[in-house]
Amino acid sequence: MIQQEVNNLTKSKKQKQRLKERQREAWQAQKAQRKTVRHNTAANQEKHRSDWQPLQPNEFGVVADRRIMPRDELERREQVEMLSAQAVASDFDEAGWQQLAADSPYALGIVIEVSRGLCRVALNDEILVCDWRGALIAEQTGYTNIVAVGDRVLVSQQEEGRGFVQEVLPRRSGLGRADPFYGHLRQLLTANVDQVLIVAAWREPHLWLQMVDEYLIGAERNNLSGIVCINKIDLADDMAEVDTLLRPYQTLNHRVLYTSAVTGEGIGELTAVLRHKTTVLAGLAGVGKSTLLNTIDPDLNLRTARISNMPSREGRHTTTQAVMYPLRPLNGYVIDTPGIKDMGLLGLEADDLLDFYPDIADFAVQCRFSDCRHDSEPGCAVQDGVANGRIASWRFENYVKLYNQLGD
Ligand SMILES: Nc1nc2c(ncn2[C@@H]2O[C@H](COP(=O)(O)OP(=O)(O)OP(=O)(O)O)[C@@H](O)[C@H]2O)c(=O)[nH]1
Ligand SMILES: [Mg+2]
Ligand SMILES: [Zn+2]
Incomplete structure (x- = not known):
């Protein structure tokens, strides 16, 4: 009786296996078809082989050298093409990714950590440590890395807890910076991000608005909205003072939140901001980023300053790479990246x-000299604006500091 059941079980397992195999074959066939279509035009062919002499397609529109191109080379070029397309795709959402996954034999996962040639991928309810296929390379994407935290990927599962990234799905957005080693290329820090939460403390450490300005500029340059969160508001003696100081951001239509992990002020508003979104955290050490997240989702159990001096058993969170945390109750994600x-x-x-x-540019156009440096020139509308309080003096000071920094 039991044996019968076991037989049935193994049989259905085998059937499942066969079904999977058939799906896999269908997927490969589909892929091959897509390849043929793409390669049948001379323009396409040329576009992807700038290093080689352009070849003429034959009467059927087929370029003959495909026969002698090493198979993995062809494969390599396909991947390059895919990744290039991916670097510009912008209209992908959860439904789009799920559709791609449904059409493939692989599982859809989200990259939550990348380090030294391996990544962690969260699937429905498990986390796999994954390698990526050698054929995936990032050349011609403009980025130096292949997978980034936040990427949606198709993975095949190997043995217990291990997997392989088969494909990186199109990205909706990304947060990049110049690569420290290859200046002309960019390093993709995180992918598929919706917004940047800039956390600063009112005190301890003292509010540093130049840093907030810089983060806002970074967010804007990456087409992401920047939200300013002034934490430790319980340490403020006078809310009117706080309000007056931060008015310029509000005037420029930046969202400004006041929070306190101690009194709970603003936590509800912050929760609403993070709901259903992927948010990158920015902010100096000690401003309370981890404390705020723990307050919102205690299951995260992030290390905060109070205990961070203790030796850590796994040392995972001391990593200097980007790490993504799911906020399960909010159906959102936050990404902590020192990068x-x-x-x-x-x-x-x-x-x-x-x-x-x-806020400064509006005045700068009214300066007497078109090349006014807003320093001590006569007829400087910016200086006047600062003097009569229509430009916040701290905004102007930040502008001058950053301008000089960039001019060096
Ligand atoms: N008074 C007050 N203290 C807070 C608040 N939020 C956090 N803290 C304290 O600030 C300290 C630093 O908090 P963390 O959450 O570790 O700061 P962090 O931004 O995660 O710092 P890093 O991980 O080093 O970047 C801790 O001692 C917290 O208890 C707050 O709203 N009010
Ligand atoms: Mg922290
Ligand atoms: Zn001027």
Whole structure:
């Protein structure tokens, strides 16, 4: 009786296996078909082989050298093509990714951590440590890395807890910075991000608005909205003072939240901001990022300053790479990445800085001299604006500091 059941079980397992295999074959066939279509035009062919002499397609529109191209080379070019397309796709949402996954024999996962050639991928209810296929390379995407935290990927499962990234699905957005080693390329820090939450503390450490400005510029340059969160508001003696200081951001239509993990103020509002969104966290050490997240989702159990001096058993959270945390009750994700410290200004020309200070630019166009440096020139509308309080003096000071920094 039991044996019968076991037989049935193994049989259905085998059937499942066969079904999977058939799906896999269908997927490969589909893929091959897509390849043929793409390669049948000379223009396409040329576009992807700038390093080779262009070849003429034959009467059927087929380029003959495909026969002698090493198979893995062909495969390599396919992947390059896929990744290039991916670097520009912008209209992908959860439904789109699920559709792609449903059409494939692989499972849909989300990359939550990347380090030294391996990544962690969260599937429905397990986390796999994954390698990626050698054929996936990032050349011609403009980025130096192949997978980034936040990427939606198709994975095949190997043995217990291990898997293989078969494909990186199109990205909706990304947060990049110049690669420290290859200046002309960008490093993709995180993919599929919706917004940047810039956390600063009112005190301890003292509010540093130049940093907030820089993060806002970084968010804008990556087409992401930046939300300013002033934490430790319980340490403020006078809310009117806080309000007056931060008014310029509100005037520029930036969202500003006041929070306290101690009194619970603003936590509801912050929760609403994070719901259904993928949010990158930015902010100096000690401003309370981890504490805020723990307050919102106690299951996260992130290390905060109080215990961070203790030796950590696994040492995982001391990593300097980006890490993504799911906020399960909110159906959202947050990404903690020290890498965004320098995302704001890298590669920005000093003269373009004014684009990010519209509150100053409005006045700058009225200066007497078109090349006014807003320093001590006569007829400087910016200086006048600061003097009569129509430009916040801290905004102007930040602008000057950043301008000089960029001019160096
Ligand atoms: N008074 C007050 N203290 C807070 C608040 N939020 C956090 N803290 C304290 O600030 C300290 C730093 O908090 P963390 O959450 O570790 O700061 P963090 O931004 O995660 O710091 P890093 O992980 O080092 O970048 C801790 O001692 C917290 O207890 C708050 O709203 N009010
Ligand atoms: Mg922290
Ligand atoms: Zn001027």
